[in-house]
Amino acid sequence: MKTVCIMCPKGCELEITENNGEINVSGNDCKIGLSYGKEEYVNPKRIVTALIKTKSGKIRPVKTINPVPKDKIFELLDLIKTAVIDGNLKQGDIAIKNALGLTDIILTN
Amino acid sequence: MKKNYDVIIIGGGPAGMAASLAANKRGAKVCLIERSDSLGGILKQCIHNGFGLHYFKEELTGPEYASRFIEEINKTDIEVVLNSMVVNITENKTVTYTNRTEGIKKIRGKAVILAMGCRERPAGAINLCGTRPAGIYTAGLAQYLSNIEGLLVGKRAVILGSGDIGLIMARRMVYSGAKVLGVLEIDKASGGLKRNIVQCLDDYGIPLMLSTTITKVVGKKRVEGVYYANVDENFKPKFETEKFLECDTVLLSVGLIPENDLLAGLNIEFDKITSAPKVDQNMQTSISGIFSCGNALHVNDLADNVSYEAETAGRAAAEYKENGVEPEKFNVTAGNGIKYCLPQKVFKDSKVKIFFRVKENIKNAAVKVVLNGAVLAMRKFLILVPGVIQSISFNSALLTGSVTVEIGVDE
Numbered sequence: 282m283k284t285v286c287i288m289c290p291k292g293c294e295l296e297i298t299e300n301n302g303e304i305n306v307s308g309n310d311c312k313i314g315l316s317y318g319k320e321e322y323v324n325p326k327r328i329v330t331a332l333i334k335t336k337s338g339k340i341r342p343v344k345t346i347n348p349v350p351k352d353k354i355f356e357l358l359d360l361i362k363t364a365v366i367d368g369n370l371k372q373g374d375i376a377i378k379n380a381l382g383l384t385d386i387i388l389t390n
Numbered sequence: 391m392k393k394n395y396d397v398i399i400i401g402g403g404p405a406g407m408a409a410s411l412a413a414n415k416r417g418a419k420v421c422l423i424e425r426s427d428s429l430g431g432i433l434k435q436c437i438h439n440g441f442g443l444h445y446f447k448e449e450l451t452g453p454e455y456a457s458r459f460i461e462e463i464n465k466t467d468i469e470v471v472l473n474s475m476v477v478n479i480t481e482n483k484t485v486t487y488t489n490r491t492e493g494i495k496k497i498r499g500k501a502v503i504l505a506m507g508c509r510e511r512p513a514g515a516i517n518l519c520g521t522r523p524a525g526i527y528t529a530g531l532a533q534y535l536s537n538i539e540g541l542l543v544g545k546r547a548v549i550l551g552s553g554d555i556g557l558i559m560a561r562r563m564v565y566s567g568a569k570v571l572g573v574l575e576i577d578k579a580s581g582g583l584k585r586n587i588v589q590c591l592d593d594y595g596i597p598l599m600l601s602t603t604i605t606k607v608v609g610k611k612r613v614e615g616v617y618y619a620n621v622d623e624n625f626k627p628k629f630e631t632e633k634f635l636e637c638d639t640v641l642l643s644v645g646l647i648p649e650n651d652l653l654a655g656l657n658i659e660f661d662k663i664t665s666a667p668k669v670d671q672n673m674q675t676s677i678s679g680i681f682s683c684g685n686a687l688h689v690n691d692l693a694d695n696v697s698y699e700a701e702t703a704g705r706a707a708a709e710y711k712e713n714g715v716e717p718e719k720f721n722v723t724a725g726n727g728i729k730y731c732l733p734q735k736v737f738k739d740s741k742v743k744i745f746f747r748v749k750e751n752i753k754n755a756a757v758k759v760v761l762n763g764a765v766l767a768m769r770k771f772l773i774l775v776p777g778v779i780q781s782i783s784f785n786s787a788l789l790t791g792s793v794t795v796e797i798g799v800d801e
Contacts, residue, residue: 290691
């Protein structure tokens with residue numbers, strides 16, 4: 282599998298192959314790319330950033346603490362779309378705890 | 391009665407904020423002027439990840455990155471003036487700004503730092519053909535409407551330009567429930583980061599159409615669709631390839647222009663390629679005591695690098711002595727293959743880092759700093775692309791004349 286590592290702006294071109302259950306990653310410039318390559322092959326995940334409504338109708342940005350599987354992104358976005366949070370929460374506070382059993386979602390502003 | 395400061399900074403975005411802290415750290419009395427109602431600049435609307443990997447060694451969203459600086463500024467005596475628009479600067483560093491409470495105010499600084507950021511190139515500037523219905527936005531404006539105002543800018547979008555703003559907005563539009571039909575790029579390759587092609591386009595099956603542009607926008611009150619076509623080597627449409635795409639929104643991500651209108655009346659050396667003042671390694675312009683940094687100086691790729699650059703400007707502005715003697719400065723010229731270099735002037739000192747962009751993709755390049763035929767420094771690159779600013783350092787203590795930065799093939 283050929284892909285580009287997304288963990289930093291460098292964008293190393295990775296080649297990921299599997300041999301007898303062992304995953305080999307090449308093209309990475311660091312350890313982070315190595316683990317990204319392995320994860321991407323087995324279970325591609327992404328940090329999701331989105332917008333959430335407060336009770337007053339204002340919107341605030343949020344992000345997932347952990348990356349979520351790609352095929353769960355839209356389900357997560359739907360969950361965030363229907364949520365309404367307390368406007369007194371501060372940057373860094375948890376907006377949604379344990380969303381889809383996968384990750385906390387925190388306010389980024 | 392004019393109020394005096396050591397350093398006046400115009401713009402409270404990433405550049406202005408980092409510069410203010412660096413100047414303040416050196417004991418300067420700083421005034422930071424910002425036109426909007428809070429500090430942070432463009433970072434406030436960049437709710438995506440990717441900031442701070444270098445500067446803070448962690449991945450942050452734009453607002454989180456901005457908050458780190460805002461928290462530090464709040465601990466200092468930096469005077470932050472919000473909701474205020476600077477309307478004039480003079481060569482003797484008198485800055486005029488206006489706001490609703492003070493009216494028109496003049497202040498004076500020993501040094502001034504220009505950190506105004508940049509504007510987006512609009513539809514008129516690219517001669518976008520067709521009508522001007524509602525639904526045509528520059529990508530950054532769409533980002534503001536989406537991420538700050540919470541509005542859905544459209545339901546079926548075509549994005550013109552594959553720079554990072556266009557790519558990031560492609561994903562944001564998908565997340566807001568819109569269909570993104572494609573990202574059209576007039577060039578043979580995208581200028582955006584490769585990671586953004588993956589995480590913004592590939593992840594969502596959005597096609598990237600290279601060597602393609604919009605030939606006409608159709609629609610009376612609202613965008614109804616666009617005609618688009620492939621282009622030739624001169625970026626001229628090949629009309630025989632023209633097709634129609636039904637959509638209600640067009641996002642334009644066709645370039646950023648440093649916002650240097652304030653300098654129009656000044657006798658300042660300008661670089662036509664960067665659309666910004668020429669500076670030396672201290673970020674000082676040709677007007678003694680006026681410095682520039684961030685996107686107002688050249689369009690940057692990463693906020694982290696803006697912060698480093700702004701620190702240099704802040705430091706130098708704080709240390710600046712009025713009526714001091716400026717050292718002799720030599721030109722740094724962009725040689726073959728190089729679009730621009732920065733700083734454009736260097737004085738004898740120690741190690742100097744020259745930032746540059748190349749004109750075209752090039753593999754296995756050896757970039758050299760050359761003085762009268764002698765190579766002062768050389769750096770090898772596996773690949774150089776126009777979308778990524780690179781650097782080469784050399785020892786300026788060896789300077790006796792102008793240097794050229796040029797690309798040679800790595801032998």
